[in-house]
Amino acid sequence: MSGITVIDVTKRFNGFTALNDVSVAIPEGSLTALLGPSGSGKSTLLRVIAGLEQPETGQVLLGDEDVTSRPARARGVGMVFQHYAAFKHMTVWDNVAFGLTIRKRPRAEIKRRVHELIELVQLEGLAKRYPSQLSGGQRQRMALARALAVEPQVLLLDEPFGALDARVRKELRAWLRRLHDEVHVTTIIVTHDQEEAMEVAGQVVLLSEGRVEQVGSPRELYESPANEFVMSFVGPVNRLGQTFVRPHDLDLTLEPGAGSAEAMVERVVHLGFEVRVELVRDDGQHLLVQLSKEQAEQLELERGQIVYVRPSRETVFTP
């Protein structure tokens, strides 16, 4: 196992710059999310680390070793793809055993290891099935077992839950988190879903247009965003002139007070514990406010009602 260091990597595709002088350090044993909108270069960065793309400039280090010119098959990475990349003509067992079979490991060792892994990803009893007979979630767990079979130095997951439905996605996230606690292999997960990144990863690298915007823990990104892009990407935000306010940092009162502004309730959305209130000010500006169920019940909000808003905490970015 080892950490990953990316130094000054630039990658272009037919004139389009997918990665622009990117440097990132991924600590050994961590679970790091590469987060960003589509086209931000997060998948390209993962593929450069895997050796599936060759960068124009820059270096990739696994541990202390420079692997930039090493082909993917010799890097010791385990990779999981968004659309599973299951070997369709092989059973679950043969899929998981693939890397070990290629390495011509003794039969007894393969048997023991594959057995362990199938148990680890909870696919017992499905070993003789073909991928087409599995659900999406099962296929992705199989792909994960297959990647782990070769005891990779690093585990690279490219939008691994992107093709799954919301419920399975949530289950697998929690499961991946627990799995990482168990196997501790340095892991990178690519995602465009900020909630997924915040929930799963210990460190988040936020990318935009081929550049790193910020690196930090989920909490740091949320509470001390480096710029406007980070702030609005990691959570909902209201923009008031030059200042930015999170929806839960807006206080609502029924009476006017110091520093408060008048607004009209446009819509009230009940989401269980959380209640979202959409307001419109008389200058036409829309505001989103998040309240707890209790707060909302006390205020007895109704559509068309006049309320007063005051930010309790706001952020200003100096350009």
Add this chain to the structure above:
Amino acid sequence: MARYVLRFGALAYLALLLLVPVGLVFYRAFEHGFGHAWDAVSSHQAVHALELTLLIAAIAVPANTIFGIVLALALVRTRFPGRGLVNAVVDLPLALSPVVVGLALFLLYGRGGWLGGLAGHGIKILFALPGMVLATMFVSLPFVVREVVPVLREIGTDQEQAAETLGASPLQVFRRITFPAIRWAVAYGVVLTTARAIGEFGAVSVVSGRIEGKTETLPLYVQSRFEGFDTPGAYAASVVLALIAIATVVGLRAFHPREETG
């Protein structure tokens, strides 16, 4: 109602155009008894023609299969200048009349042709097996490529890349991942190539010189019998060709629906 009209129309069309003529060949071949037909196809010349036909197919089909797979991989998995042109040229044998193919080879290898000098060095292309193999390869070239290309596109590169990250060399990736994924397409292409190779008449006719008992394939034999007013011989040999064709069609049916699902 419209459905029945459609079905009847389709069946009648097929029957008139295909089944009746082929059926008639069978009928005429066995008109004077099975023994007659057997005598006609077991003559020295007929057996030689059949052997030659199979020999040509045995060389042309494997060559076009290997070439077809390599070309399909090159077209789908790599980018090179002139790829569009190559892609178009592959279809040329389908569009070009086989006689023209034969003439082209004739011009290239014949006396005064660019490669006509080979004959002076004891390498005989025209009126001999090499020329006939070349002509057959030319006309049966597109089938494996055309079957394999869409399947390669469909399976994408994910599986191959996954195998690569798991430590597989390019050869191992092909043997364990790519080939198993395209094997039914290859099989289908081989069947079509074989059918075309065995039935080829026009191109082979031009380059073979049609020397009886030497460079006469089975389709050429049928033609020469027919022209020599030995119609029973022509019919009997036709039946052999038709039986090979039927076996091919059965082969197609056996291969095609057995794709793995998912």
